[in-house]
Amino acid sequence: MWRKxxxxxxxxxxxxxxxSSEYKxxxxxxxxxxxxPPGLNEDIVRLISAKKNEPEWMTKWRLDAYRVWVxxxxxxxxxxxxxxxxxxxxxYYSAPVKRQINSLDELDPELxxxxxxxxxxxxxxxxxxGVAMDIVVDSVSVATxxxxxxxxxxxxxxxxxxxxxxxxxxxxxxxxxVVPQTDNFYAALNSAVFTDGSFCYIPKGVxxxxxxxxYFRINESGTGQFERTLVVADAGSFVSYLEGCTAPQRDxxxxxxxxxxxxxMDDAEIKYSTxxxxxxxxxxxxxxxxxxxxxxxxxxxxxxxxxxxxxxxxAVTWKYPSCILKGDNSVGEFYSVAVTNHYQQADTxxxxxxxxxxxxxxxxxxxxxxxxxxxxxxxxxxxxxxAANARNFSQCDSLLxxxxxxAHTFPYIEVKHPTARMEHxxxxxxxxxxxxxxxxxxxxxxxxxxxxxxxGYCKDVLNQLPMEFAVEAQKLLAISLEGxxx
Amino acid sequence: xKDRLAASYWLYESQYAAMSSPxxxxxxxxxxxxFESEGFPTVRHEDWKYTSLKKVLKAEYALNSPxxxxxESETLEFKDIKRFLVNDIDCYRVVFINGRYSSWLSExxxxxxxxxxxxxxxxxxxDQVEPHFGRLTQDLGTTVQLNxxxxxxxxxxxxxxxxxxxxxxxxxxxxTGDQPVFNQTRSLILLGDGAKAEIIERHQSLTEAETWTNxxxxxxxxxxxxxxxxxxxxDSSSAAxxxxxxxxQKRDSHATVHTISTDGKFLRNNLDFKLVEPGAEARxxxxxxxxxxxxxxxxxxxxxxxxxxxxxxxxxxxxDGQSNGVFNGQIHVHVDAQKTLAFQENDNLILxxxxxxDTKPQLEIFADxxxxxxxxxxxxLDEDALFYLRARGxxxxxxxxxLMLAFAHDAVADIQHPSLQAKLHRLIGKKLGVEMA
Numbered sequence: 001m002w003r004k005x006x007x008x009x010x011x012x013x014x015x016x017x018x019x020s021s022e023y024k025x026x027x028x029x030x031x032x033x034x035x036x037p038p039g040l041n042e043d044i045v046r047l048i049s050a051k052k053n054e055p056e057w058m059t060k061w062r063l064d065a066y067r068v069w070v071x072x073x074x075x076x077x078x079x080x081x082x083x084x085x086x087x088x089x090x091x092y093y094s095a096p097v098k099r100q101i102n103s104l105d106e107l108d109p110e111l112x113x114x115x116x117x118x119x120x121x122x123x124x125x126x127x128x129x130g131v132a133m134d135i136v137v138d139s140v141s142v143a144t145x146x147x148x149x150x151x152x153x154x155x156x157x158x159x160x161x162x163x164x165x166x167x168x169x170x171x172x173x174x175x176x177x178v179v180p181q182t183d184n185f186y187a188a189l190n191s192a193v194f195t196d197g198s199f200c201y202i203p204k205g206v207x208x209x210x211x212x213x214x215y216f217r218i219n220e221s222g223t224g225q226f227e228r229t230l231v232v233a234d235a236g237s238f239v240s241y242l243e244g245c246t247a248p249q250r251d252x253x254x255x256x257x258x259x260x261x262x263x264x265m266d267d268a269e270i271k272y273s274t275x276x277x278x279x280x281x282x283x284x285x286x287x288x289x290x291x292x293x294x295x296x297x298x299x300x301x302x303x304x305x306x307x308x309x310x311x312x313x314x315a316v317t318w319k320y321p322s323c324i325l326k327g328d329n330s331v332g333e334f335y336s337v338a339v340t341n342h343y344q345q346a347d348t349x350x351x352x353x354x355x356x357x358x359x360x361x362x363x364x365x366x367x368x369x370x371x372x373x374x375x376x377x378x379x380x381x382x383x384x385x386x387a388a389n390a391r392n393f394s395q396c397d398s399l400l401x402x403x404x405x406x407a408h409t410f411p412y413i414e415v416k417h418p419t420a421r422m423e424h425x426x427x428x429x430x431x432x433x434x435x436x437x438x439x440x441x442x443x444x445x446x447x448x449x450x451x452x453x454x455x456g457y458c459k460d461v462l463n464q465l466p467m468e469f470a471v472e473a474q475k476l477l478a479i480s481l482e483g484x485x486x
Numbered sequence: 487x488k489d490r491l492a493a494s495y496w497l498y499e500s501q502y503a504a505m506s507s508p509x510x511x512x513x514x515x516x517x518x519x520x521f522e523s524e525g526f527p528t529v530r531h532e533d534w535k536y537t538s539l540k541k542v543l544k545a546e547y548a549l550n551s552p553x554x555x556x557x558e559s560e561t562l563e564f565k566d567i568k569r570f571l572v573n574d575i576d577c578y579r580v581v582f583i584n585g586r587y588s589s590w591l592s593e594x595x596x597x598x599x600x601x602x603x604x605x606x607x608x609x610x611x612x613d614q615v616e617p618h619f620g621r622l623t624q625d626l627g628t629t630v631q632l633n634x635x636x637x638x639x640x641x642x643x644x645x646x647x648x649x650x651x652x653x654x655x656x657x658x659x660x661x662t663g664d665q666p667v668f669n670q671t672r673s674l675i676l677l678g679d680g681a682k683a684e685i686i687e688r689h690q691s692l693t694e695a696e697t698w699t700n701x702x703x704x705x706x707x708x709x710x711x712x713x714x715x716x717x718x719x720x721d722s723s724s725a726a727x728x729x730x731x732x733x734x735q736k737r738d739s740h741a742t743v744h745t746i747s748t749d750g751k752f753l754r755n756n757l758d759f760k761l762v763e764p765g766a767e768a769r770x771x772x773x774x775x776x777x778x779x780x781x782x783x784x785x786x787x788x789x790x791x792x793x794x795x796x797x798x799x800x801x802x803x804x805x806d807g808q809s810n811g812v813f814n815g816q817i818h819v820h821v822d823a824q825k826t827l828a829f830q831e832n833d834n835l836i837l838x839x840x841x842x843x844d845t846k847p848q849l850e851i852f853a854d855x856x857x858x859x860x861x862x863x864x865x866x867l868d869e870d871a872l873f874y875l876r877a878r879g880x881x882x883x884x885x886x887x888x889l890m891l892a893f894a895h896d897a898v899a900d901i902q903h904p905s906l907q908a909k910l911h912r913l914i915g916k917k918l919g920v921e922m923a
Contacts, residue, residue, distance in 0.1 A: 077532070383864075398849075398851070400853075400854035400856075403822070403824070403854045403855070404821070405852075406851060407849070407851045408848075408849060408850045408851065409848060409849045409850075409860075410846065410848050412844070413843070413844065413845045413846065413864065414842070414843070414845075415834075415842060415843045415844075415845075415864040416841075416842040417839070418836040418837060418839055418866060419866060420836070420865075421864065421866070422863065422864045423862075424860075424862045424863070425859065425862075426849060426859060426860050426861075427858065427859040428849055428851050428856060428857075428858040429856065429858070430855055430856075
């Protein structure tokens with residue numbers, strides 16, 4: 001009995017430490033920026049388009065999206081509660097004034113400092129790993145590296161605005177094919193006002209020699225960031241794409257409504273990994289980023305799309321990376337770790353739409369909630385009437401730390417074919433006292449024990465991350481659950 | 487339809503009022519007002535996403551007033567209903583025809599405990615009815631509100647503390663007549679501390695005409711009370727049933743509910759448990775065997791409101807033809823309901839190209855020291871097992887039926903009466919197209 005009491009009080013202490021740890025990446029870099037007045041109407045959409053020198057068809061595409069958006073209502077079905085952002089008080093465009101950069105030395109020194117604080121200094125990255133970076137600070141990309149190496153292979157990796165200027169035929173062909181403007185409220189908003197993002201095209205049969213990576217940062221106060229990413233892997237190609245983000249601490253809620261579209265042609269494979277660490281709000285639940293993201297990929301014959309995400313940040317997360325398994329024998333995967341602490345809310349999961357024959361999907365979702373947070377898994381597995389021999393395996397586990405948090409699962413399963421097989425299992429529990437006891441018996445401290453158990457719990461997902469990212473992901477997990485994870 | 491239902495309520499409100507207490511009448515009126523403002527649920531309601539009432543609402547139903555006399559076509563003889571009874575078990579019997587109590591077919595009692603009809607209890611047992619009627623259903627959907635407003639009769643059971651019923655209760659709801667009819671039935675079951683009861687319930691339509699029964703049940707279990715409830719749903723192919731049962735459980739009480747759904751055009755079951763005191767245990771089992779155009783929908787919800795409660799759930803489904811299966815199992819573990827154990831399983835077999843299954847197991851958990859899990863599968867019979875049986879000279883059809891019977895067995899294994907269990911096995915066998923010994 002004494003042991004139990006002891007364990008409980010120690011655990012409380014650790015949980016308290018967790019609860020009191022503040023956001024480490026909260027700082028604000030002052031960079032001069034070119035900003036348009038807040039508000040949203042057709043003129044603003046035209047202005048954004050004009051500022052970016054976009055061709056006529058793009059402006060029209062945006063306006064179509066805007067007109068759809070105006071008629072839409074904000075979705076309310078998610079298991080999250082927040083003060084709805086006022087879309088008229090957001091400034092939809094802000095770009096650092098200095099552009100035309102040929103080398104890193106020309107970058108705004110303030111900006112460089114920001115990256116150094118984050119531990120991802122460009123110099124380091126450039127020298128160390130084979131990672132090409134398209135760094136996005138406040139909506140306009142200011143540096144793209146390793147472009148030449150990629151160009152030799154015929155790979156196009158550039159900012160979205162550049163792609164619209166230089167590869168309009170590709171953009172015209174693929175933009176909006178996976179996530180149409182009319183898809184949902186936030187996707188429509190994004191389509192109307194997106195300022196930048198990344199575009200990537202891998203030609204037929206090419207294996208991208210390095211991990212492509214984009215770091216997102218929200219910087220200027222009061223600007224929502226609307227990123228648009230499009231990755232097209234042509235027949236037989238392979239690409240691994242990394243996306244990661246950290247945002248400075250701010251009191252005002254910031255909106256982030258990104259859209260990511262993946263197109264995997266016949267026999268192609270796309271691996272898309274995300275580490276998300278937007279500002280989650282402070283210990284009282286004040287501030288924090290709203291993260292309303294639409295991510296979807298489409299698989300043609302024998303193609304494969306794999307989503308891996310580590311979600312530790314944002315006050316409110318609303319995100320369902322999905323796969324449309326259109327071609328026969330295509331494969332979709334989803335691996336996710338979602339950590340919520342303090343007053344964070346996450347409603348995340350995936351959709352696997354099986355249309356083709358022999359399609360397979362795997363879903364592994366691990367949720368950890370602590371403090372007063374709420375963590376929901378919401379997933380859909382649909383096997384259509386043509387999906388013969390479709391196969392799905394889903395596992396969603398939740399770990400609860402503290403008695404004021406919540407874990408929820410909403411799996412939707414729709415099967416319309418007799419040869420389809422699907423399994424779904426979910427468990428919810430806390431860290432077992434017997435597990436902690438076992439570790440402690442072997443000389444581990446309470447904290448180390450919890451770290452070990454949590455790491456083991458997330459292993460299935462962390463293993464899916466590329467090497468460079470796995471390190472950062474572990475760091476973020478450690479920060480999010482500081483005090484209990486070593 | 488909505489307006490006609492509302493009109494029939496306002497028309498008879500004074501009679502409802504005259505024959506029950508003011509508090510009950512007020513509840514009826516509030517329910518009717520809610521129904522009138524919200525109407526029938528559509529597929530836009532999350533709870534009805536996969537189950538559309540459209541087809542059911544299409545028929546021109548006659549609305550029987552509980553206060554009018556039954557006409558000739560609605561009377562039944564014992565021989566008409568004999569085959570629907572569980573004969574080999576001695577039971578109390580409460581029979582309703584088109585929602586009206588049929589005294590000559592029933593066998594009720596007031597000796598030591600009450601097994602009778604709710605219609606007679608409004609006035610007579612107002613002290614019991616008033617604090618319970620509508621208490622568990624006021625926040626539920628509009629089909630339930632409609633029932634609260636209009637329902638007059640149904641099973642009424644009141645067992646005082648410490649009493650165990652000497653024999654099970656059979657509740658039979660028949661629908662008859664030449665024209666489509668829409669019935670509301672309502673039961674109220676009160677078990678005192680330590681009381682025990684067993685109920686076998688069946689809804690049966692005896693007519694070719696389309697019928698719809700909208701049933702609501704409220705069950706209150708005292709501390710350490712036990713209830714075992716078997717719902718037999720083998721209705722005719724023109725019958726629709728929407729049933730919402732809510733069970734409130736006090737300390738250390740046990741409730742077991744079996745729902746065996748084999749026939750009927752449209753079956754929508756809602757089964758809710760509210761575990762309000764520590765130590766309560768809820769167990770639910772379901773079996774759906776559907777073919778043709780059938781729709782079988784099971785919605786269950788367990789609210790763990792107190793610590794140390796247990797819920798176990800096992801639903802099996804086999805879907806053939808163009809049938810649709812829907813399952814939604816919700817487990818809500820509320821704040822401070824520590825040490826909860828909640829397990830849920832839903833397994834389905836699809837046998838044809840046109841059948842479909844929509845399942846949604848759902849956990850909502852607000853306490854940390856709990857063990858909750860759900861598992862759900864959709865698949866086919868194991869090819870290896872089939873091969874094994876066929877290698878031993880068993881025909882493909884029989885081999886399949888054997889495997890399906892084994893698959894379905896979990897759902898009926900806990901039914902206590904051997905004769906009832908045997909009967910269900912025969913029924914399952916028949917549905918699967920094989921003779922069972």
